Amino acid sequence: MEATSFVGRRYELAEAKRLLAAARLVTLTGPGGVGKTRLAARLAQQIARAFADGVWFVQLAAVQDDAIVPHAVADALGIRDEGDRPPLDVLVEHLAGRRLLLVLDNCEQVPDACATLIGTVLAATDGPRVLATSRHRLGLAEEHLLPVPPLRVPAQGTPLQQGDSDEFAALQLFADRAAAVVPGFAIGAENHAAVARLCRRLDGLPLAIEPRRADGRHPLQAAGHTRPRGRRRRRAGGGGRHKVAPGDKVLLSFTSCGRCGSCRAGYPAYCDTWLTRNLLSGLRDDGTPTVHRDGIAIGAHFFGQSSFAGHALADERAVVKVGIDADLAVLAPLSCGVLTGFGTMWNVLRPAAGSTLAVYGAGAVGLSAVMAARLLPLRAVVAVDRVPERLALAAELGATYTVDAATENVDARISEITGGRGVDHAVETSGDPTVLRTAVDALGIRGTCAVVGEPPAGTEVTLDVQGFMFGKRIVGVTLGDSEPETLLPVLVTLHRQGRLPLERLVRYYSLDELNAAAEDMHAGRVVKPVVRF
Numbered sequence: 001m002e003a004t005s006f007v008g009r010r011y012e013l014a015e016a017k018r019l020l021a022a023a024r025l026v027t028l029t030g031p032g033g034v035g036k037t038r039l040a041a042r043l044a045q046q047i048a049r050a051f052a053d054g055v056w057f058v059q060l061a062a063v064q065d066d067a068i069v070p071h072a073v074a075d076a077l078g079i080r081d082e083g084d085r086p087p088l089d090v091l092v093e094h095l096a097g098r099r100l101l102l103v104l105d106n107c108e109q110v111p112d113a114c115a116t117l118i119g120t121v122l123a124a125t126d127g128p129r130v131l132a133t134s135r136h137r138l139g140l141a142e143e144h145l146l147p148v149p150p151l152r153v154p155a156q157g158t159p160l161q162q163g164d165s166d167e168f169a170a171l172q173l174f175a176d177r178a179a180a181v182v183p184g185f186a187i188g189a190e191n192h193a194a195v196a197r198l199c200r201r202l203d204g205l206p207l208a209i210e211p212r213r214a215d216g217r218h219p220l221q222a223a224g225h226t227r228p229r230g231r232r233r234r235r236a237g238g239g240g241r242h243k244v245a246p247g248d249k250v251l252l253s254f255t256s257c258g259r260c261g262s263c264r265a266g267y268p269a270y271c272d273t274w275l276t277r278n279l280l281s282g283l284r285d286d287g288t289p290t291v292h293r294d295g296i297a298i299g300a301h302f303f304g305q306s307s308f309a310g311h312a313l314a315d316e317r318a319v320v321k322v323g324i325d326a327d328l329a330v331l332a333p334l335s336c337g338v339l340t341g342f343g344t345m346w347n348v349l350r351p352a353a354g355s356t357l358a359v360y361g362a363g364a365v366g367l368s369a370v371m372a373a374r375l376l377p378l379r380a381v382v383a384v385d386r387v388p389e390r391l392a393l394a395a396e397l398g399a400t401y402t403v404d405a406a407t408e409n410v411d412a413r414i415s416e417i418t419g420g421r422g423v424d425h426a427v428e429t430s431g432d433p434t435v436l437r438t439a440v441d442a443l444g445i446r447g448t449c450a451v452v453g454e455p456p457a458g459t460e461v462t463l464d465v466q467g468f469m470f471g472k473r474i475v476g477v478t479l480g481d482s483e484p485e486t487l488l489p490v491l492v493t494l495h496r497q498g499r500l501p502l503e504r505l506v507r508y509y510s511l512d513e514l515n516a517a518a519e520d521m522h523a524g525r526v527v528k529p530v531v532r533f
Ligand SMILES: [Zn+2]
Pocket: 256, 257, 258, 259, 260, 261, 262, 263, 264, 268, 270, 271, 272, 273
């Protein structure tokens, strides 16, 4: 059983190793029974060789008294003679200078004593690292959190097909969203294939179809009604006040911690804990779930929100307030694809006047890059795609040249357009490594290629190294390296001024037309389907 379970924990294992390499205290958080202890044990086993003085496991599940904690740790470390001195002093003396990993399991039993002990040890020594497991964070400044989500297991009686495991998280997400709209909805034998097909068409992201209520009420308005009792209030913004009030209209984007180096420097798309917060954990910052069904925690909180539902619990950092007159239906695509395209142009590439650009892939992100480029004094904006309708739309939205990769030699056409120089900037949105290779080859001297499209994990690309030596750069970009709070209001303003024709990307569907929306998007008939319910 354990081997099977750990197939689903490879992300958490990798993330925990990364965190422990950089930080001295990592806390695995999550509800009781979720598997924190097993994950900690497996992790300790895998990284033991990195600690010359060993890994020491302290089980605190049975400890009820704060005063016992230092003794329990000393016992586990084999410290025999404690004398009359305070046990914490003895412990610090023993640990000083040692390169070891202390694993404190079940800290939620005695959280204050654990926090005191860990804080004292970290402050007084520089060698030891601590891996803690707890239902909730310990609240120390040095603490890095890794939420451990419930494992997603197939429903009974649903045979797993080849490839199902990769999309299972998506199926689970879909079921969660659907259950919020259709009480009692569950994935079973009769609808499993249909849901799997739909999720595949949505690139595994059920939220690719943007939710929005037809009556103009935003899900956040009612958050207080659905927040489980006894949970924490949302973290307050500056000065202890929330940045939104009941009745405000908001856009929801990704979330971030607000405390790590990247967040503090204004790069929340590169938050230290971005993956776990937005995609992997399905839990809040403090390790608690936002959604339960029949008393059982369900992984949700996708992008810090999970909003394909009538009501959503959202992280405050994922929320951006817009004007009360804003038309949320047309603004819905801003927070992901449009943010990515504009951010890539304005935050990352920042093209100089008179420079040239090629955009590979005329989907939502590529077309947004084209629209962003139209607002800059570029000499040439080249859109490359294989679908004539998309190229026509790209031309309408600001591309000065279009290249049909299905029928034309892309490299030769770009060379022709740029007088043999190659383009100064490229945006690769397709996620296809052969397209990335072309994009880099077609760059001119000191050209930069922004890689936005994401192929499956482990995908590699080959490059012509000599061709790359002329000052070329390749930069990976997540969500346009954007700070939603800064960029989204700018985009809303541009739209209001008529300079950002979002209407050209959007088509509306009712919830009954969900399948048609997915099919149209998959077939390239619509760029951004918006489902109104
Ligand atoms: Zn952060």
